[in-house]
Amino acid sequence: MANEHSLDPVIDFLTGRFSQLAPQTVAETVYATHAQLKEKATITTHMASLTQRKAAETLAQMLPAEHTHQV
Incomplete structure (x- = not known):
């Protein structure tokens, strides 16, 4: 993939935001x-x-129900 390193900040941010998920899952x-x-x-x-x-939308769907925000 061209310029994979440009995704590093995205992965870092989403790994922090979705700390309940494995970092490898976030990266993939x-x-x-x-x-x-x-x-x-x-x-x-x-x-x-x-x-x-x-x-982020995809990762949010992976979270168990107790981790999602309900309106």
Whole structure:
């Protein structure tokens, strides 16, 4: 993957935010999300922030019910 290091801050942030999940799970989710977005993207500007947002949504769904915020 080109420029994988640009995802390091995303992984670090999400690992802290989703500390209930294994760091490897967070990293794999970020890389998979990035690959999916990149495959469909016509413009790659802001790809890291888009990856962070989408990966956070995916990771939130992995949390047990007691860790999710209910409205």
